[in-house]
Amino acid sequence: MSPAFSESPLRRTIRSRKSVLPDWDTMYRMGTPPWEAPGPAKELVRILDEGLLKPCRVLEIGCGTGADAVLLAKRGFEVTAVESSPIALERARHRAQRTGALIRFVLDDIYSFGRHCGPFELVYDNGFYHYARLADLDKFLDLLWRVTEPGSYYLTLAGAPDPSIQDGLPQVSEQTIRLELGRLFQCVQIRPCRLQTFHRPEGYPAWACLMQRPKIQP
Numbered sequence: 623m624s625p626a627f628s629e630s631p632l633r634r635t636i637r638s639r640k641s642v643l644p645d646w647d648t649m650y651r652m653g654t655p656p657w658e659a660p661g662p663a664k665e666l667v668r669i670l671d672e673g674l675l676k677p678c679r680v681l682e683i684g685c686g687t688g689a690d691a692v693l694l695a696k697r698g699f700e701v702t703a704v705e706s707s708p709i710a711l712e713r714a715r716h717r718a719q720r721t722g723a724l725i726r727f728v729l730d731d732i733y734s735f736g737r738h739c740g741p742f743e744l745v746y747d748n749g750f751y752h753y754a755r756l757a758d759l760d761k762f763l764d765l766l767w768r769v770t771e772p773g774s775y776y777l778t779l780a781g782a783p784d785p786s787i788q789d790g791l792p793q794v795s796e797q798t799i800r801l802e803l804g805r806l807f808q809c810v811q812i813r814p815c816r817l818q819t820f821h822r823p824e825g826y827p828a829w830a831c832l833m834q835r836p837k838i839q840p
């Protein structure tokens with residue numbers, strides 16, 4: 623078998639574009655993208671079950687096909703879910719309709735959206751930060767600054783280092799997360815977890831990082 627066939631579609635797309643980012647919409651059109659999970663992230667369920675986050679206005683960045691957005695809406699959050707892939711957003715809308723979840727879906731580039739919307743009490747992404755940091759960390763931090771306010775929370779699920787996995791999610795160390803996101807936020811909790819996907823039911827090693835923008839001292 624030639625090396626090209628042994629590579630994942632994700633890696634092939636990254637290579638052919640000579641970019642650090644996948645061609646998101648194409649990957650959704652090809653079927654089930656390698657990051658897609660069979661349901662909401664178990665780690666998000668845990669965080670909500672533990673009551674670490676109370677229902678509030680939440681922005682989900684890159685909601686994909688909407689499993690986590692639906693969970694948040696069902697748990698009483700007022701969800702704005704932004705996604706740049708039309709096909710993913712279409713699937714997310716169908717999922718919300720099927721389950722009766724009320725969600726404000728926005729088809730837009732999050733960086734454009736962030737210029738005129740917000741602030742939100744909670745910003746959430748499952749798998750966005752670990753890509754965005756590779757493309758342009760400053761731009762991503764600027765976005766987070768715009769869509770939050772002092773006291774807002776930011777929760778990200780991001781791939782953790784595992785030398786035995788060559789072809790999966792981007793990997794970022796705990797120390798790097800603390801350095802990068804520490805420019806804006808105080809760390810509330812960083813926990814190891816696993817991110818399941820259809821292609822890898824046992825999951826990828828990951829971090830659940832809950833951060834908070836410092837409140838302004840009077």
Ligand SMILES: C[S@@+](CC[C@H](N)C(=O)[O-])C[C@H]1O[C@@H](n2cnc3c(N)ncnc32)[C@H](O)[C@@H]1O
Nearest residue numbers: 646657658684685686705706707731732748749
């Ligand atoms: C790694 S996927 C994660 C999707 C979803 N959160 C999940 O867990 O299945 C990243 C998502 O961000 C979306 N995305 C990428 N760049 C974007 C941008 N600039 N604005 C909005 N969405 C974007 C992609 O289309 C994709 O759905």
